[in-house]
Amino acid sequence: MLKLKKVRINGDAGLAHVEAGATTATVQRAAAAKGWFYPPDPSSKEYCTIGGNIACNAGGMHGGKYGVTRDFVIALRGFLPTGELVKWGTATKKFAVGFNLRDLWIGSEGMLGVVTGAVLKLIPQPAARWTLLTSFTSEVAAPGAARKLFRSRVQPAICEFLDRESVLCAERATGKTVFPGQAGRPVILLELAGSAGEVKETRSAVLAWARTSTLAFKEARTRTEAEALWTVRRKCSGAMFELGDAKLNEDVVVPMRHYERFARFLNRLKRETRLPIPTFGHLADGNLHVNIMYHRDHAGETRAAETAVQRLMEAVVALDGAISGEHGIGLAKTPFLRLQHNPA
């Protein structure tokens, strides 16, 4: 069987030549070994592939600062459904030859053809990183505080929100306490990345923000401590099954100006449907994973979950948001496409 897993780093040009079956984590590790960084990092990175990432335009925690898969694909090749080989773009950072069909393929969910390989852009590996864990009084206060931080032009490499139900699930699933002494509180996990000087300077600004805008905060003292926090965060998706045996896993995007309104909407939705709706995700770009949890054998809960997802999609579109930020449409979200796009 053809596995298409090869990865070659071109350190001179800052490019990765990859076959579509290589996992995202393999590409990241190969790049890091030569001092380069490939930022798109879906939590599934240990097993999802570059081909799948291109097909779904995958994002991840670094999206707010660095962008998503689309921002890193220089060129791709693959086969049309007719079996013809196509190459969109070349391994050059500039390409102005006709229509940009490469970008049409990115996010096309396999409907235009099979991707077999790509050339990816790399950036220099940040020399320094710094991680901070913060807690808040409520699900409305947390995104409001994050907005205040962004307004001060701080650009964290990662800014992840976990509401209190997500914290609970993560703790149950991993057996680890997310923030000792802050049980039952929503949290934001932040990371700065860049040159040592840049991180040092921004750290002071973030600590000043934390003193006035959070309930409590704690710096990760070592890289191992920081990585332990990120590992817990990456397990969030599976951890949601602590609250039900079925999940409608949405990945909506909400404009920053509506963060608090959206948080109040979610509180209402939980109350009215009586379902757990743990929500976590990327505050730097408004991409939130809203997990509507229910029990598939419970007819009332199943109906409530279907109503909840419809109301969620309507609310997101009414707030000028997007019904998917990184997972794509597939079959499950096709019924909601008409909310996002008009018939024209």
Ligand SMILES: Cc1cc2nc3c(=O)[nH]c(=O)nc-3n(C[C@H](O)[C@H](O)[C@H](O)COP(=O)(O)OP(=O)(O)OC[C@H]3O[C@@H](n4cnc5c(N)ncnc54)[C@H](O)[C@@H]3O)c2cc1C
């Ligand atoms: C626990 C978990 C966490 C996740 N976290 C994130 C996250 O943080 N961010 C994020 O963006 N996504 C996330 N995802 C979603 C998913 O992992 C990504 O969308 C990923 O990009 C899918 O890649 P895959 O290789 O697993 O593709 P698959 O799931 O196998 O396929 C996905 C789609 O891509 C098409 N496809 C796959 N390979 C190719 C190819 N070579 N050519 C053409 N089409 C192809 C398939 O036909 C299908 O339509 C998560 C999923 C899980 C289960």
